[in-house]
Amino acid sequence: MKNLSLKSLSKTYFDPYAGSHYTALHDITLDVPAGEFVSVVGPSGCGKSTILNMVAGFIPHSGGEILVGGQPVKGPGPDRGVVFQSFALFPWKTVLENVGFGPKMRGVPKAERDEIAREYLAMAGLSHAADRYPNELSGGMQQRVGVVRALANKPDVLLMDEPFASVDAQTRMTLQEELTRIWEERRPTVLFITHDVPEAVFLANRVVVLSKGHVLADVPVPLARPRVWDKLVEDEEFKDLSNKVLALVRSA
Ligand SMILES: Nc1ncnc2c1ncn2[C@@H]1O[C@H](COP(=O)(O)OP(=O)(O)OP(=O)(O)O)[C@@H](O)[C@H]1O
Numbered sequence: 393m394k395n396l397s398l399k400s401l402s403k404t405y406f407d408p409y410a411g412s413h414y415t416a417l418h419d420i421t422l423d424v425p426a427g428e429f430v431s432v433v434g435p436s437g438c439g440k441s442t443i444l445n446m447v448a449g450f451i452p453h454s455g456g457e458i459l460v461g462g463q464p465v466k467g468p469g470p471d472r473g474v475v476f477q478s479f480a481l482f483p484w485k486t487v488l489e490n491v492g493f494g495p496k497m498r499g500v501p502k503a504e505r506d507e508i509a510r511e512y513l514a515m516a517g518l519s520h521a522a523d524r525y526p527n528e529l530s531g532g533m534q535q536r537v538g539v540v541r542a543l544a545n546k547p548d549v550l551l552m553d554e555p556f557a558s559v560d561a562q563t564r565m566t567l568q569e570e571l572t573r574i575w576e577e578r579r580p581t582v583l584f585i586t587h588d589v590p591e592a593v594f595l596a597n598r599v600v601v602l603s604k605g606h607v608l609a610d611v612p613v614p615l616a617r618p619r620v621w622d623k624l625v626e627d628e629e630f631k632d633l634s635n636k637v638l639a640l641v642r643s644a
Contacts (some may be wrong), residue, residue, distance in 0.1 A: 393427045393428040393579060393580055393581050394423075394462075394471065394549060395425050395426045395460075395462075396424040396447065396458075396459070396549050396581055396583065397423050397457075397458075397462075398420050398421060398423075398456065398457070398459075399421055399457040399458075400419050400421055400455065400456035400457070401414045401417060401421070401422075401443070401453055401457070402415065402418055402453065402454050403415070403439070403442050403446060403451075403453055404416070404452060405455045405595070411517045414613075415454075415605065416439045416442045416605050417439045417442055417443065417605040418605045418606055418608070419606070420443065420456070420605075421456075421607070422600060422607065423608075424549075424583060425581070426548075426581055427579040427580070427581055427623075428581060429581075429582040429584065429595060429596045430583055430584065430596055430599075431584045431585075431586060431592035431593070431595055431599045432583065432584065432585050432586075432592075432600045432602060433586060433587065433589055433599060433600070433601055433602070433637065434443075434603060434608070434641060434644055435603070435641060435644050436587075437606045437643065438602040438603055438605065440553075440585045440600055440602060443473075443585075444553050444585050446458060446465075446499040446553050447460075447465065447472065447549070447583060448472055449466065449467040449469060452594055460472065460548065460549055461491060466534070468563060470497075470498060470547065471493065471548045472548070472549045472550075472551055473542035473543065473547030473548055473549070473550050473580075474509060474542065474551045474553070474556075475538050475539055475542045475550070475555045476553050476555065477554045477555060478558075481526040481538060481541070483525065483527060484525075485525075485526075486522065486523050486524065486525060487513065487518065487521045487522050487523070487524055487525075487526070487537050488506060488509050488510070488513070488523060489509075489523040490526065490537055491508075491509035491512055491537065491541045491544045492505040492506060492508065492509040492539065492544065492632075494541065494542075495508050495509070495545065496543030498545075500501075504641055508544055509544055512538055512543055513537075513540060514607045515540065515574055515577070516537075516539065516574065517570075518533065518540065519538065521533060521537075530584060531558060531559050531560075531563070532559045532560070532563035532566070532567065535556060536559075536565060536567065538555065539567075539570075539571065543574065543580070547580060548580045548581060549580065549581045549582070549583065550580040550583075551580070551582075551583050552582065552584045552585065553584055553585045554586055554587065555567075555584075556586075556591070557587070557588075563606045564591075565621050567622065568591060568594055568621075569619070570593060570617065571595065572594070572595055572617065572619050573618060575595075576617060576618065582595075585616075586594065589638045589641060590634050593633050594619055594621070594624060595610070595619075595639060597613055598610060598612050598613060599613060599633075599637050600612065601637060601640045601641055601644060602644070603643075603644030604644070608644050609637075609640050611640070613633060614629075615627070615633070618643070
């Protein structure tokens, strides 16, 4: 796995309607060591998705540097996997084919990529759905497929932008527990964007709080793993950390 390093990163958008520039990010410096899970929270418009889209290589940055394993990001690449809120699965492909798509693009032969896809589907408890099509799955199952599809490509860095925002509360907790379990097994470097403070704390080793395009705080989360909601929901340290991060977001 590789580390992710943002050095004095900035982003200025040009608004063609107003004919003016808007600086969404100022001087963001952030290091995510290889194999670490970092959540990013902050009020709407503080620049969370902008950071993720620049690290993914979807949009250019205006200043500073983005390094993955010491190499500058110049565009999208297989070293970074992305999971968005919308499932974006291929509706005409089976679940197995969806999960095997990344390896297929890298030229992995069919038997081998089917084996990889089955291994990751098993990890997420989805073996039984391998031959189904996305429209035959519940929203929670589709989102699980989206996560394992990104993981099956064995990215060094996993970028997640509110991946569980559109599923119900119960499924969301299950998905959070599954994600921590899979992360512990594979240890990709993760940047996880969310509005949900308990989710950010539950998942991460560190929670970064953004405010108006700046890093306001970087809060370590030393909670033991494996993490399960039944235990953490009553845990004083978890509650204290969540309250601390919530207060920071409110002040942002
Ligand atoms: N393409 C664009 N052109 C101009 N301004 C933009 C563009 N994309 C984002 N912005 C502005 O940059 C700022 C940061 O947006 P961004 O989407 O990164 O915030 P966010 O923290 O992810 O918000 P949310 O939580 O609501 O998704 C906002 O003020 C937004 O209006």
